Amino acid sequence: MPEFKALLDGYRRFRTTGYIEQRQRYDALANKGQSPKIMVIACSDSRVDPTRVFDTEPGQMFVLRNVANLVPPYVEDEGMHGVSSAVEYAVTQLQVHHIVVLGHARCGGIGASLSGQFDDADHGKGGFISAWMRMIAPARDRIRKAAEISADIDAAAALELEAIRISIENLHSFPFVAEAEARGELHIQGALFDIADGILRVLDRESGRFEAVPLDW
Ligand SMILES: [Zn+2]
Structure with a gap:
């Protein structure tokens, strides 16, 4: 299994090229710590690396990746909340x-939600994925029904967009997120990237539609 060796080869390339080019930036980041002004919540999918899509430098983005880029609702309990702790750190610290x-x-996670392939799976056989994707199950059911009636509806595409809207709604359930947004200190954005055509669509909060970002600027 040569994959890890390929990673170490990549590390050696990085140390002799990118790291040297960015040496000053890395020194500053090491000494002063990070102060990114953007948090990105993306999917774990290997094809959609936010630092590539947005062409950012080290230190610019605080990135959280999980299955289907979801944010669960705010819950106060003793659970081990990976997403909530990252959002809390990004917003309050x-x-x-x-x-x-x-x-x-x-998105494979969205596809699994739509197909229901893990719906009754045991842990270790898709049960964790099923439990995680349950947060978009009502939207999934709604879109499935609509797609049954109308052949024009691309259920996967519709659920991918709807899941972003749900995550944004859930972000608003975090009191410190809602407060920072109300003070005008935090802006929440939704976007969808399609590797097939390279187009990034950004959610227009007023119209509720995802609009392609023009390439001229
Ligand atoms: Zn995905």
């Missing part, structure tokens, strides 16, 4: 100015 929920086309 780093004081980021933006949280971007970055979805993507052809």
Whole structure:
């Protein structure tokens, strides 16, 4: 299994090229710590790396990745909340100015939700995925029904967009997120990237539609 060796080869390339080019930046980041002003919540999918899509430098983005780029609702309990702790750190400690929920086309997590393939699975056989994706199950059921009636509806594409809206709604259930947004210190964005055509669509909060970002600027 040569994959890890390939990673170490990549590390050696990085140390002789990118690391040297960025040496000053890395020194500053090591000494002063990080102060990114953007948090990105993206999918774990290997094809959609937010640092590539947004062409960012080390230190610019605080990134959280999980299955289907989901944010669960705010819950106060003793659970081990990976997403909530990252959001809490980003908003209350780093004081980021933006949280971007970055979805993507052809998402395997969304596909699994729609197919229901793990719905009754045991832990270790898809049960964790099923429990995680349950947070978008009502939207999934709604979209499934609509797609049954109308052949024009691409259920996967519709659920990918709807999951971003749900994550944004759930972000608002975090009191410190809602408060920072109300003070005008935090902006929440939704976006969807499609690796097939390279197009990034950004959610227009007023119209509720995802609009392609023009390439001229
Ligand atoms: Zn995905």
